[in-house]
Amino acid sequence: MAESNAFECVLRAWEAHERALLAFLILRAPDRHAAEDLLQEVFLKAMRQGKDFCSLENPRAWLFQVARNAMIDAARLVKPHNELSDELAETLAAAPASERVPVDELDACVERNLPALEAEDRHIIEACDLQGQTVRAYAEANQLTLAAAKSRLLRARKRLRDTLVMNCQIRFDDTGQVCCHTPRPSA
Structure with a gap:
């Protein structure tokens, strides 16, 4: 009733x-x-x-x-978008497929450096950043408060970034975006 x-x-x-x-x-x-x-x-x-x-x-x-x-x-x-001009579309279509933006080239460096992180850092980065699990779901699955999980993820990302900067010689442009890197050969 x-x-x-x-x-x-x-x-x-x-x-x-x-x-x-x-x-x-x-x-x-x-x-x-x-x-x-x-x-x-x-x-x-x-x-x-x-x-x-x-x-x-x-x-x-x-x-x-x-x-x-x-x-x-x-x-x-809503993701704003602009139509590409015919000229730009043709230029992009003619560009070699192997040309990728610098941040996309980091995948090999991340793969090589992720195992070097502490298990706790590696676990949260793999779950939230690579597998797409929400921080809330991660917190619940690992008996953490949401604030603790967010803090842990932030610290883990910082440590991964520091590792990538050191091992892959990453450089950033004025806006903080990855502009280039020189990966060290794998040992």
């Missing part, structure tokens, strides 16, 4: 504010379809709140805040 009451509470608030939320999102989203998708996300988040939603002092404010956050999250996911 409590679930039914929570569901009704969310529906009442939704019916009262859905049109205003959609108008709010349409004004700010790239198109109507994106606004409707965001509106559905807001509805799902309200439904997930269940009985907690019914205890909100101001459900309208909560719904609009969730809508704002959903828009921000969606905007962060």
